Amino acid sequence: MPSKGCRILEDLNVIVQRGDYLKSCRVKAGRNYTFGKKGEGQFTINIDGAIGCVYGSSFKMERVANRLFHIKVLENNVASSGIVTAGGEDNRNLCDDGSSQKLTPEEISRLKSSGLTGKEVVQTITENSMTFKEKTVYSQEKYVNKKQKKYDEIITIHRPSIRLLSTMYYLQDPLKISNLRIDSLSQLLCLANVQSGGRFVVFESGTSGLVAAAMLHRMGSSGHLVYVYHGNHPHRDAIDLMNFTTSELEVLSFISYTKLCEQEGHSMLTNGMERPSTTDETGALSSTNEMVFDSEQPVEEDTSLNENSEVNEKESADCQKPTKSRIFVRKQADDVLVSSSILRDGVEGLIVACRLHPVNITVRLLQFLKPGHSFVVFSPYKEPLMELYFELKSLNCTNLRLSENWLRHYQVLPQRTHPEVNMSGGGGYLLYGIKISKET
Amino acid sequence: MPSKGCRILEDLNVIVQRGDYLKSCRVKAGRNYTFGKKGEGQFTINIDGAIGCVYGSSFKMERVANRLFHIKVLENNVASSGIVTAGGEDNRNLCDDGSSQKLTPEEISRLKSSGLTGKEVVQTITENSMTFKEKTVYSQEKYVNKKQKKYDEIITIHRPSIRLLSTMYYLQDPLKISNLRIDSLSQLLCLANVQSGGRFVVFESGTSGLVAAAMLHRMGSSGHLVYVYHGNHPHRDAIDLMNFTTSELEVLSFISYTKLCEQEGHSMLTNGMERPSTTDETGALSSTNEMVFDSEQPVEEDTSLNENSEVNEKESADCQKPTKSRIFVRKQADDVLVSSSILRDGVEGLIVACRLHPVNITVRLLQFLKPGHSFVVFSPYKEPLMELYFELKSLNCTNLRLSENWLRHYQVLPQRTHPEVNMSGGGGYLLYGIKISKET
Amino acid sequence: MSFSRCKRLIEIGDTVILYISVTNIYALEVKPTVLNRHGKEIENVFQTRYGCLKITDLIGKEFGSKITLPKGWVHVLYPTPELWTITLPHRTQILYTPDIAMVITQLEIGPGSIVCEAGTGSGSLSHALLRAVGPTGKLHTCDFHKERVQVALDEFTRHGFSDRVTVSHRDVCVDGLGIDGEADAVFLDLPKPWEALPHAVISIKAEGGRICSFSPCIEQVCRTCETMAALGMKEITTLECLAREFHVKYITVPIIPDSSDAAEELKPDYNTETQAKKMKLDIKTSDSEDTNSEDTKVKEIVPSTSKASRKCSESKFMSAISNLKMPGHTGYLTFATVPPGLKRTC
Amino acid sequence: MSFSRCKRLIEIGDTVILYISVTNIYALEVKPTVLNRHGKEIENVFQTRYGCLKITDLIGKEFGSKITLPKGWVHVLYPTPELWTITLPHRTQILYTPDIAMVITQLEIGPGSIVCEAGTGSGSLSHALLRAVGPTGKLHTCDFHKERVQVALDEFTRHGFSDRVTVSHRDVCVDGLGIDGEADAVFLDLPKPWEALPHAVISIKAEGGRICSFSPCIEQVCRTCETMAALGMKEITTLECLAREFHVKYITVPIIPDSSDAAEELKPDYNTETQAKKMKLDIKTSDSEDTNSEDTKVKEIVPSTSKASRKCSESKFMSAISNLKMPGHTGYLTFATVPPGLKRTC
Secondary structure, three states: OOOOOOEOOOOOEEEEEEOOEEEEEEOOOOOEEEEOOOOOOOEEEEOHHHOOOEOOOEEEEEEOOOOEEEEEEOOOOOOOOOOOOOOOOOOOOOOOOOOOEOOOHHHHHHHHHOOOOHHHHHHHHHHOEOOHHHOOHHHHHHHHHHHHHHHOOEEEEEOOOHHHHHHHHHHHOHHHHOOOOHHHHHHHHHHOOOOOOOEEEEEEOOOOOHHHHHHHHHHOOOOEEEEEEOOOOOOOHHHHHOOOOHHHHOOEEEEEHHHHHHHHHOOOOOOOOOOOOOOOOOOOOOOOOOOOOOOOOOOHHHHHHHHOOOOOOOOOOOOOOOOOOOOOOOOHHHHHHHHHHHHHHOEEEEEEEOOOOHHHHHHHHHOOEEEEEEEEEEEOOOHHHHHHHHHHHOOOEEEEEEEEEEEEEEEOOOOOOEEOOEEEOOOOEEEEEEEOOOOO | OOOOOOEOOOOOEEEEEEOOEEEEEEOOOOOEEEEOOOOOOOEEEEOHHHOOOEOOOEEEEEEOOOOEEEEEEOOOOOOOOOOOOOOEOOOOOOOOOOOOEOOOHHHHHHHHOOOOOHHHHHHHHHHOEOOHHHOEHHHHHHHHHHHHHHHOOEEEEEOOOHHHHHHHHHHHOHHHHOOOOHHHHHHHHHHOOOOOOOEEEEEEOOOOOHHHHHHHHHHOOOOEEEEEEOOOOOOOHHHHHOOOOHHHHOOEEEEEHHHHHHHHHOOOOOOOOOOOOOOOOOOOOOOOOOOOOOOOOOOHHHHHHHHOOOOOOOOOOOOOOOOOOOOOOOOHHHHHHHHHHHHHHOEEEEEEEOOOOHHHHHHHHHOOEEEEEEEEEEEOOOHHHHHHHHHHHOOOEEEEEEEEEEEEEEEOOOOOOEEOOEEEOOOOEEEEEEEOOOOO | OOOOOOOOEOOOOOEEEEEEEOOEEEEEEOOOEEEOOOOOEEEOEEEEOOEEEEHHHHOOOEOOOEEEEOOEEEEEEOOOHHHHHHHOOOOOOOOOHHHHHHHHHHOOOOOOOEEEEEOOOOOHHHHHHHHHHOOOOEEEEEEOOHHHHHHHHHHHHHOOOHHHEEEEEOOHHHHOOOOOOOEOEEEEOOOOHHHHHHHHHHHEOOOOEEEEEEEOOHHHHHHHHHHHHHOOOEEEEEEEEEEEEEEEEEEEEEOOOOOHHHHHHOOOOOOHHHHHHHHHHHHOOOOOOOHHHHHHHHHHOOOOHHHHHHHOOEEEEEEEEEOOEEEOOOOEEEEEEEOOOOOOOO | OOOOOOOOEOOOOOEEEEEEEOOEEEEEEOOOEEEOOOOOEEEOEEEEOOEEEEHHHHOOOEOOOEEEEOOEEEEEEOOOHHHHHHHOOOOOOOOOHHHHHHHHHHOOOOOOOEEEEEOOOOOHHHHHHHHHHOOOOEEEEEEOOHHHHHHHHHHHHHOOOHHHEEEEEOOHHHHOOOOOOOEOEEEEOOOOHHHHHHHHHHHEOOOOEEEEEEEOOHHHHHHHHHHHHHOOOEEEEEEEEEEEEEEEEEEEEEOOOOOHHHHHHOOOOOOHHHHHHHHHHHHOOOOOOOHHHHHHHHHHOOOOHHHHHHHOOEEEEEEEEEOOEEEOOOOEEEEEEEOOOOOOOO
8 A cells, every 4th residue: 555644643534443343533633522322332532642643553541531531542452361260160050140240230330430441340340240250261251351342441543444444334334335245345346357547437326435435445546437426416425534635536537327318418428339429519517417516615415324323423512523624626517528538438347336226327337338348236136136137148248147245254262263143144246247349 | 763673674775875975775685786976986786785784884895896896894984094194294396287197097997997995096096196295294185085085985874864865865966856955954844843743734846755754754653744746646755765664654645736726626625714615526536636546556757756866777787776665555535535634624834845836835725724833835946935925924924934044064174174165055945934813 | 731732722821922023022821820029929911012911811812813902913823942942031042943953854853762962051952852752752851050950841841841851960071961872862062062972972872873062163063073083973064054034025226317308307305315214124124023014014015016107217126135134153063973883982 | 468458459468368158268368379299389279169269360359359260159358367367277276256355455455555475376366466556566476386486477477467576486484475564465375374474574564554364274264363363463353255156047937727627737748857857957057058058048038928828837037046056165364454563573
């Protein structure tokens, strides 16, 4: 990866990780951020202590008020050991009748607000568990890990990456990204042969801009990516979180699907292989679309998806909503011109990722793909892709394949290795193939 | 399991196992049986040596002619070790250009026909492999196991069981049993609450009678099972292979789906809950159906499926096709009467397993199921079950669930444990639920 | 009450299954009164989201019938080991139906079989084993946890299985299974199954039998397989069974217009937020779905072709959607055959 | 020829993909002549089931075009790392696209990245890594097998990647990766990855980076994870990726008649044998399916509603049928983060 500067600085987006929990935020000195699910899992931190630190650093949360923490960089992370001692041989004498914990829920709650560290809280809880000492070492460790995770006071601040964003969205709500799990996303990119210097087109909707963001990342600052969107404006949440530079964003141009259909009528896009021009109007490019690509005016509507997340940032008085600042490299009208020109000359890869019915979209965009090159379509449902399969069979396509992925995570611990007890049952479906020339 | 006699005797069916290969046969003294796929995997044995031995005994194959073996009971089976010696550290010096085996395929073939034991053949082959000694111990063992399996001269003779029959059919050709894999079969039996003393109905087609056989096994000699079949005769291959006693078979009665529909018109089957009688004919029960249930006349047509297996028994001159002897406990007309009577009084479980469209069959048979009880439908395709799902939703059914199984086998070896490299991608789909009373 | 004998009407003492929704299913014992926390006998009432159910109201009702409650209705079903498995009180981790079904087939259990089980746990597998061995068979189940042994025995008795079960309190790794050369099959669900394997062999009939060990961790499996091979067992196989459940529903996805004049149809409220919410209904498992709303839904899902053809902007299709969260692992099942005449050492 | 730069027409020296059918895909180098086994230069001809293809006939053809052969036709496609993966000459076990795709995302590789790979093997993953690092990045790949190193280097050069690759012959467990504090990511596919892990840490930049280890056996994974944790790596995750491919087709299943008078329609030839054979066509993967017949099949599968309504005895539907035999395991992928400033010890 190009070394863009490896320090956490103001106005950059970062990913905050605490245990399994991931959340993005934009660094602003003096600001407090609320993380976690509403209720006792929620916490507010001031991340001033991270400014200037290297990405990937871990920090200890230090309580400064009831639920407000400051963070202090950790030199060496400490493993969570020292609580598990000699346990019972097995659980034969264990009688789990719900009364084994001497502390009441209220007492535990008070304990957590008392300023003790996570480790101390866990220690107190286990000391008060009558059954803890009778549990097997195995059960004890399981118990401690569960508790410790809950009260863990270490956070790590990461540079946003497609890996982290993809994981974050899927954990927060798979529907934010139409079930596009990291394995499906990864295959989209490979199967469409996305690379630096290439020319690509993506149709993306309902996936928070994650596909375009991932394509941009794989392209560096070289090549062309046309993002065809549906509705009033493109979804670009993930693009904005990636801290792309202007030169990286110059690769990207937007065009709405409606405009694309119009343009095609205007013959601007026909590249000789497809139907000839029949109309003559070419002007008034930016008149029908409401969207204003202007770096001074953040597109507020687009943040709506993000605001739906589990975190209710308004609840915490001292936590303000960070204003987004987006980089727009050209005006909308110019974007349409750039996009049209790239499509007219043909692209080397096509990706469609949406919950919308993919048949007409794919068939239309396929005309811009150069023969011999690959396309990939993602859908959270199998049935529309089956329909598309038959549609494409009768067009000029070859090596058509429909697939689904299994992704299984493992717990790897000494003598306790097994697949995770829960797995994701739905990561979406892929239909991919290669365009071939029309008969000559 | 009831101890039916634990010795291999004439006129009983047995399952012969050699490595992963399974094949059923009927024991006849003096007869030779050809097993294995055509070509070099094929072998002919005389199993007289097994008569009187305990089921589950292993035997050594002893060559008496070119491809004919006699078998001799083994007191203690020998593990296949002694070939793997000190190997290369890794495969860095291994150059696999296809020329590493000094023996020509012809020589190897001659070797195998020379009367050497499997172990000796493997030994000779490995000695002549220039790369064998340079392989890692891991690769060596893999190689030896592969070779040894191929030339292994040990067979085991088992009592037929649903486990072995199910595995055998699926290995021979999953289509013999419409992809009904052992996990799906097992769930059919559990989900329909099949048990001794119960009253059940099964519609089965294209699954070699495996479902009815499995139900009979779970019922012992107590209860009633109505087997509704489609076409000229029921598929009962698996039933015949299970060596059921007459008392076990008395539980079972057959009726054709066509006859069932007729009977229903004749009001014989309506049990009060369903449409009232409208016609009056009740006679001529056995006139319309060609099938003759007669213990003297084996139903030859039904064996056709079995004859399609990989083994071409006619090829081998000294191997005669064993004549099947079937037990028929009553005449066809009586079977229809018994079946009608059982259905009229209601059953406590319903299973439908076929590749046919399941909607009309299931809806029709559901009327015989007592309210509060379970039904399960198996299909190799998901789509007909989705249709059935909606159909049943609008009828009196609850707790409807559609599911599919994953079945994964593991290689468990010291330091070399992993899931098998290939797995079955299709074990079929199950739709199950519970019938509830009509509104009163 | 017996799980194994069918009857039409509910009586006092029966165990019945109360079906409220796909994720709300309960097993109830039909007892007119219960003791409250002060030890006083009070009327037995079960609270549901549709209001109270007086247990006495169930008496005389048909299995499979609908019970009307103040704010809706529920169904009362016949108990089966499978429904018991999803409703039983968890005293331990339990086995579920895909594994249970496989165990019974692989162990070749049928009426008359003699089976040993260690440990009893919450009795989830035990019920299926008891059904399988039938009235002529026997299940010898044991657990090292004394309290669980008593609770299990009471449960089996209430469920009508007392004729075919023994429950004993023992540590099989030390004391063995208490059965010598009698069993057709042995099932082990123990932290260290390899310690119990020599005892398992002793319990098996001289003519041979089948053994299964269930373990969640692969290290346990490795050690088990090694011991099985060392003891001379055959056909050693390890496998994993996972059931993937689908939600069957009609899905509607928008077809975006291709003609440029259709662009005006894009209303500003047709935004991603409503789309995402709509989708949530589609993809997410409808955990809160209940019998009552299920019935009303059936009416909704009839394809309205007229609407679809009018707007020409959506596609409706049947889909079987897999649960987003599905079981990823229960345990590994290892099966083996004890061949006839295997030398028994312990 | 370059995998990374697009062109329209085929020239001498290009690597092209010849698509004959779903299971018959080949990578060819466009060379007019080859040496025969006697060292004599002869015309380069590729044999297909549709007859001979003279390689010189490809020159000047467009990528994506159809090449007519005596008995049919084939397609000539642009090479991608994914097509290379399914056509390359196997010198070792290789990684396939589902794993490769996951590795690249999880290692966060993009243009400009510096990546180490051990071992090179057959170069399946290498091609995808070379595409990902782009012209501004670098792949340092090494293998302990001397011959493979040379073959791989030749291949990378022919494929236009010589600007961004180094291939070296070394045993990384002993000699390390030969890179010190420069790499963004390290990929290990070694029998004993734990021995190479301390070297991997040394090769990673001071500001941190990502590591992946691929192992087929769980015991290797256990030891790797243990070593990773001991070395202070973070975010240690083990996962498994499996792709399940479907055959999409129209399936016809019989609907058996319900009315008794329809019974006469049952002709004696409508027996199980023909039924089983018909089904074989449906369920079995059509491995022998080729481009030519695929096209003709499209015409067959148009639903013939007239026929269906006439006999009322079959149901036709679209189905996606999973291959009966699918990959059950490739290997476990273990990922970890080397945090910034991690102490390097070796």
